[in-house]
Amino acid sequence: MSVFQKANKNETVDLQKNFTDYSKELDRASEDNNIRTAISRAVKAYRETTASTMERYPHTPDLAAEVREIKRNAIEHREELLNQAMESVERNHGKAFYAKDKDTALMIASEIIGKGKIIVKGKSMLGEELHLREYLENEGNEVWETDLGEFILQLKKERPMHILSPAIHVPREKVAEVFSRFFEREIEPDIAKEVEAVREFMREKYFNADVGISGANVVAADTGAFVIIENEGNVRLSTSAAQAHIVFVGIEKVVPTFQDAMKVAEVTWRYAQYPVPAYVSIVTGPSKTGDIEKVTTYGAHGPKEFYVIFVDNGRSAMAEEDDFKQALHCLRCGGCMYECPVFQVTAGTFGETYLGGIGTIWDVFVAGGLEKTSPMIYTCLRCGRCVERCGMQINVPAMIGELRNRLTSGQVMD
Ligand code: SF4
Known part of the structure; x- marks a missing residue:
């Protein structure tokens, strides 16, 4: 049996079984x-x-070129931008934390939340990376995924099969079966009726929740503005009605200015196939009012507490590798996956936490290491269709080639 012993850990990876x-x-x-x-x-x-x-927004490719430069510059200056963003959060009456790894991020979350709470959560790939819902449930909390696709997967006990459309592999007929079982009444395989059933169920959760959790698509260091793109409205409800809002965000999401953040946001939704999303939320801190005697008081209609956990968990290691730092430019638009010939046949089975070719690079650094990710490294066809689709022009085939070189030369990346 072929077993690759990691050089600096006792853990072994059984490659053949893998x-x-x-x-x-x-x-x-x-x-x-x-x-x-x-x-x-x-x-x-x-x-x-x-x-x-x-066709309707022909300036998009030029804007994407600007965003490539914004992201390149932001990754180069990541440490000072992170410090600036954390200072901005504190200045805005939030609390900012830096988590160097997964365990630290979860420990911080546990200290903020405690046990026995109701938590409503928006979709977040970082949440998947941290196994956040499972962790908080094991801590004794009631946690609800509020994104429709994530809710379907929570009920099916499955992992996402696409970064934007997590339940892409579940057709309406299957959704009806799952919902009929959960709601204990017949739900027809009619998409509008399926959506309505979840809408009714989730409303009570939003207004009884103690904590709302979200990710962020991009963060402006200068203002401490967290930009969250969505269509369903679940993030707005999750992050507006609870006592506390906690943002989990990767350190690669920080860019210098608010204007930069707006450019990143527009390019993200455009390449994610939305002419314009239904909602773009900009959150900078707890809710506040100055309506009585101009005295600023925190905790008006929205959350009284605002926390941000900036997560590294392998991102700095990626940024330090010239061969791989470009992967940090990924906007998680999901476009490359639709064009990937392997993904079109297997959906997110081509992946572990992150998916497809770009997900393979990410999994090596943040979710599993080189050996554990090796099956995905050899699944990619290196056809380059993802590069054609990618607004950030991330050269995934070249990075996959380099990972194969490192695997065959026995290098270890943890
Ligand atoms: S690699 Fe490019 S196309 Fe794929 S999700 Fe990231 S930004 Fe989008």
Whole structure:
């Protein structure tokens, strides 16, 4: 049996088992009719919407070029920008924390939240990276995923199959089965009725929640502004009604100015196929009022407490590698996945925490290390279709090639 002993940890990775289990999963996914039906519907819709969106907003590629430079510069100056962002949060009456790894991030969350709380949570890939919901549940809290796709997966006990559309592989017929079981009444396989059932259920949760958790798409260091893009309105409700709002955000999301953040936000939603999203929230701290005698008082209608946990967890290591730091420019628009020929057959089975070719690079640094991610490293076809689609022009095939070099030369990356 082939076992790769990690140089600086006692943990062993059984590569042969890793590859065998993974290829069985890929085979299963490629034969799954639910995945085939759902992905072909999604890819068709994605291509049509993207084409018409780009036609209507022809300045987008030029704006993407500006954003590439903003991100490159921000990664180069990440330490000073992080410090500036943390100072801005504190100045705005929030509390800022830096977590160098997953365990620290979870420990900070646990100290803020405690036990026995009701928590409503927006979609966040960083949350997946930290296994945040599972951790908080094990701590004795009631946690609800409020994004529709994430809620479906919470009920199915599955992981996301796409970074923007986590339940992309679950067609309406399957959703109806899952909801009928959970709500203990028949829900028809009619998308509008399925959405309505969750809307009714979730409203009471929003207003009884103690804590709302969100991610952020981009952070402006100068103002401490957290920009959150969404369509469902669940993030607004999750982060507005509870006593406390906690933001979990990767340190790579910080850019210098508010204007930069707006450019990043527009490029993100445009490449994510939205002409314009239904909601763009800008949050800078706890709610406040000065309506009585001009005395600023915190905790008006929205949260009284605002916390931000900036998470590193391998991102600095990625930034220090010239071969891989470009992966930190990823906006998580999800576009590359729709064009990936492997993803089109297997959905997010091609991935672990993060998905597809770009997800493979991320998983090496933040979620598993080189050996554990090796099956994904050899799944990528290096066809380059993702680079064509990517507004950040991230050269995933080149990075995958470098990871293969390191694997075959026995280098260890933790
Ligand atoms: S690699 Fe590019 S296309 Fe893929 S999710 Fe990131 S920014 Fe979007």
